[in-house]
Amino acid sequence: MNRRKLIALSAVFVTAVAALLISSQTVLVSARNGGARGQNGDREEPPPPFYNPYPTGILPADLNSEIARVLREVDNIEFEALAQLRALPSPTLTNQPPILAHTGQRLNVLLGKVMNFDKNISPFKDRACGFCHMPYVGFSGPIPSVNLTMVAYPGSFQFRAGKRTAQRYTYSPSFPVLNYNETQAAFFGGNFWDSRATGYKLGSPDEEQAQGPPVDTQEHMLPDTACIAFRLQTAVYKPFFIEVWGDAIDTIKFPHNTEEICGTPGGASVFGTNTMPIKLSSADRSIANDVYDHWAQSIDQYETSPDVSAFSSKFDAFLHDPATNPLTADEMAGYNLFRGKANCNSCHLDGRSTAPTPATGTAPNGEDTGAAADTRPVFTCFGSANLGLPLNPRDAIYYQDKPDFFGFTANPFGFGFRDLGLGAFLRSGPGSWASPNDTWTQFAPTSDGQMQTSSARNVALVPPQCPTTEAPGPYFQKEFFHNGYIKSLKQLVHFYNTRDVFAFQFNVTSGHCPTGTTEKVDCWPMPEVPNNIDMTIGKLGLSDTEENQIVAFLQTLSDGFTRPYPDINTFTGMCTTCNPATDPNCSSSRQGNNFLIPTPSPLPPCASVICGVAPLPGPKPIP
Amino acid sequence: MNRLLPTLAITVLTGGLLLSNPISAQFVPSAKKAAHVRILKGPELESATENLTIIRWTSDNPGGSPEHFGVVHYGTDPKNLSQTAKSHIRLNPTHSYTVFRVRMDNLKPRTRYYYTVDSMEPNGRSDGVTSPIKTFTTP
Numbered sequence: 223m224n225r226r227k228l229i230a231l232s233a234v235f236v237t238a239v240a241a242l243l244i245s246s247q248t249v250l251v252s253a254r255n256g257g258a259r260g261q262n263g264d265r266e267e268p269p270p271p272f273y274n275p276y277p278t279g280i281l282p283a284d285l286n287s288e289i290a291r292v293l294r295e296v297d298n299i300e301f302e303a304l305a306q307l308r309a310l311p312s313p314t315l316t317n318q319p320p321i322l323a324h325t326g327q328r329l330n331v332l333l334g335k336v337m338n339f340d341k342n343i344s345p346f347k348d349r350a351c352g353f354c355h356m357p358y359v360g361f362s363g364p365i366p367s368v369n370l371t372m373v374a375y376p377g378s379f380q381f382r383a384g385k386r387t388a389q390r391y392t393y394s395p396s397f398p399v400l401n402y403n404e405t406q407a408a409f410f411g412g413n414f415w416d417s418r419a420t421g422y423k424l425g426s427p428d429e430e431q432a433q434g435p436p437v438d439t440q441e442h443m444l445p446d447t448a449c450i451a452f453r454l455q456t457a458v459y460k461p462f463f464i465e466v467w468g469d470a471i472d473t474i475k476f477p478h479n480t481e482e483i484c485g486t487p488g489g490a491s492v493f494g495t496n497t498m499p500i501k502l503s504s505a506d507r508s509i510a511n512d513v514y515d516h517w518a519q520s521i522d523q524y525e526t527s528p529d530v531s532a533f534s535s536k537f538d539a540f541l542h543d544p545a546t547n548p549l550t551a552d553e554m555a556g557y558n559l560f561r562g563k564a565n566c567n568s569c570h571l572d573g574r575s576t577a578p579t580p581a582t583g584t585a586p587n588g589e590d591t592g593a594a595a596d597t598r599p600v601f602t603c604f605g606s607a608n609l610g611l612p613l614n615p616r617d618a619i620y621y622q623d624k625p626d627f628f629g630f631t632a633n634p635f636g637f638g639f640r641d642l643g644l645g646a647f648l649r650s651g652p653g654s655w656a657s658p659n660d661t662w663t664q665f666a667p668t669s670d671g672q673m674q675t676s677s678a679r680n681v682a683l684v685p686p687q688c689p690t691t692e693a694p695g696p697y698f699q700k701e702f703f704h705n706g707y708i709k710s711l712k713q714l715v716h717f718y719n720t721r722d723v724f725a726f727q728f729n730v731t732s733g734h735c736p737t738g739t740t741e742k743v744d745c746w747p748m749p750e751v752p753n754n755i756d757m758t759i760g761k762l763g764l765s766d767t768e769e770n771q772i773v774a775f776l777q778t779l780s781d782g783f784t785r786p787y788p789d790i791n792t793f794t795g796m797c798t799t800c801n802p803a804t805d806p807n808c809s810s811s812r813q814g815n816n817f818l819i820p821t822p823s824p825l826p827p828c829a830s831v832i833c834g835v836a837p838l839p840g841p842k843p844i845p
Numbered sequence: 846m847n848r849l850l851p852t853l854a855i856t857v858l859t860g861g862l863l864l865s866n867p868i869s870a871q872f873v874p875s876a877k878k879a880a881h882v883r884i885l886k887g888p889e890l891e892s893a894t895e896n897l898t899i900i901r902w903t904s905d906n907p908g909g910s911p912e913h914f915g916v917v918h919y920g921t922d923p924k925n926l927s928q929t930a931k932s933h934i935r936l937n938p939t940h941s942y943t944v945f946r947v948r949m950d951n952l953k954p955r956t957r958y959y960y961t962v963d964s965m966e967p968n969g970r971s972d973g974v975t976s977p978i979k980t981f982t983t984p
Contacts, residue, residue, distance in 0.1 A: 406910045407967030754933060757948060758934040
């Protein structure tokens with residue numbers, strides 16, 4: 223955008239603001255809704271009406287009480303983190319270059335923690351990072367009923383919500399800057415399911431990741447990155463921020479309407495296409511940008527620290543000293559399957575035997591032939607693959623096709639939306655970010671449908687009072703893979719094992735498996751994105767017992783075995799239980815099947831702004 | 846289990862010395878290519894339905910890039926296998942063998958097809974697999 227255009231835009235914007243400002247406490251509203259607002263001086267206005275485009279049953283019945291529960295938990299952790307900060311002896315600023323000696327690193331980690339659990343970093347002061355990423359589930363989504371139904375978590379203006387599962391972020395700082403490997407013709411690194419936080423600017427994908435949610439229209443929803451500096455100026459922990467990053471933050475002069483702007487969710491029609499509605503001098507804008515970088519850097523330090531990425535699992539103990547910390551027979555069998563017959567470690571590298579050994583053997587045997595490599599494996603290759611998951615019609619994104627109170631529509635395509643993952647990012651497509659590298663665009667067709675290979679660590683991490691993810695429980699209902707289609711680890715392994723056995727002969731979408739079959743047991747619906755489907759998996763020939771052994775192995779990857787996992791005890795909600803005698807879906811294989819709903823039939827074709835953009839998906843178009 | 850223990854002990858001893866950067870260890874570099882790749886099992890039809898056909902075979906681990914493709918050359922005339930289908934797999938550098946599976950979703954119903962298989966690196970370089978000509982008929 224050139225300067226002239228920007229000035230013109232901000233002129234329009236200023237007029238809009240001038241016309242609509244009502245009080246210092248109100249939000250900015252679009253012209254269409256403006257007339258309805260009352261003139262009540264400086265008293266706080268009632269919050270805008272909820273956005274509820276969802277048919278009955280899409281939002282879980284206990285959503286409001288669960289949101290309140292998680293907000294209380296977030297506050298508790300914030301309170302604890304503040305106390306930890308205050309108890310920390312001050313570091314000594316010394317050295318050239320200057321170093322915060324002694325406790326500087328811990329100070330930065332704890333600063334990241336208080337920012338991570340600070341609700342004020344959102345227009346309605348009701349969303350912290352932690353709201354969607356709680357420690358007792360490995361920093362993934364903390365609401366069982368959301369995991370069971372709408373998949374995505376509601377952001378600051380309720381009930382706008384995103385499209386993917388709140389990714390577990392333990393070990394996400396290990397991912398390198400997104401790079402294209404010429405020899406392997408594949409992308410490695412980045413953060414997010416679609417790798418769109420590349421790290422090209424700050425040198426760390428995890429830092430650039432932390433700059434996403436605050437201004438994501440479906441998450442924190444701040445309309446301008448400078449709102450972070452604005453809110454930090456009044457944060458109780460500001461002295462600690464200044465101690466680490468200096469006091470420039472205090473010199474920023476925010477215009478009087480900043481609270482109104484930061485109290486209005488991003489995407490609101492009053493902002494037009496203006497992404498910097500707060501009018502700042504260029505010097506102040508630079509400082510606000512620095513503050514935004516520092517915000518990301520401190521959060522990354524928290525996520526990197528043993529408070530989050532702990533390497534304290536039973537498997538770590540086993541690697542360290544197998545004689546003292548043996549795996550059980552089932553876990554060991556699962557481990558051998560993971561790196562043998564089931565071939566999981568071709569993508570979820572277990573750090574062993576990465577020394578390549580072209581074969582001379584004659585028979586498939588799955589034995590470990592190479593030298594051991596890594597004592598701290600993170601169980602990913604940092605690459606991406608399309609596993610061929612079906613479209614999940616429960617995903618909240620499909621229903622957000624009408625404008626909300628602020629005149630914003632998250633997904634105008636409704637069920638014409640398709641999640642092309644990495645391919646969408648390389649085309650700078652809807653729902654992703656702009657790609658910072660045009661030479662990558664050509665690789666979009668070979669990346670469509672690909673999602674980042676998650677670390678398998680902490681996939682089974684649950685709060686102590688609900689000791690498993692698997693029915694009949696008592697269990698903690700999680701959701702798995704980028705669209706939450708899978709509801710238990712048994713189903714996850716069964717999918718890898720039988721995707722191509724029970725798929726395709728039916729050619730159905732979710733909710734339409736033929737009578738006499740059971741979805742996820744002996745019927746897998748067709749993939750959402752049929753291109754680039756990975757064929758390492760799909761028919762592994764595992765028995766039921768072998769599937770269970772792999773689940774047992776995955777459970778050894780949960781942190782908290784060698785020492786308590788920080789904040790694991792902060793869950794105050796209820797575990798789920800069911801009765802296998804009365805509920806046919808009360809088993810790990812069928813858990814969640816009570817909540818299957820039919821995919822619209824016929825499914826509207828993929829919207830042209832997603833699938834009709836060059837370089838076109840191929841070789842076949844996406845239906 | 847018994848075989849594993851000594852190797853693990855070595856891991857613990859050498860891991861820290863060899864790898865100052867655990868991230869570099871996580872990425873699998875391209876490996877030495879196997880001199881000669883033999884098919885150990887197949888190729889054969891894994892599944893054939895109206896919507897999808899999968900060809901499957903097992904060969905020696907070809908080595909090279911861990912990102913790999915299985916390739917099926919096919920056609921209705923055994924002397925003219927001019928069409929190609931390919932599918933992505935990831936090689937497991939620790940395995941002596943590799944299972945390749947290729948999806949073919951553009952076939953005509955009730956038609957006899959002939960095919961050979963090969964595998965290749967993402968840059969198109971063939972692994973030089975020698976495969977017999979096989980045949981199947983779609984439902």
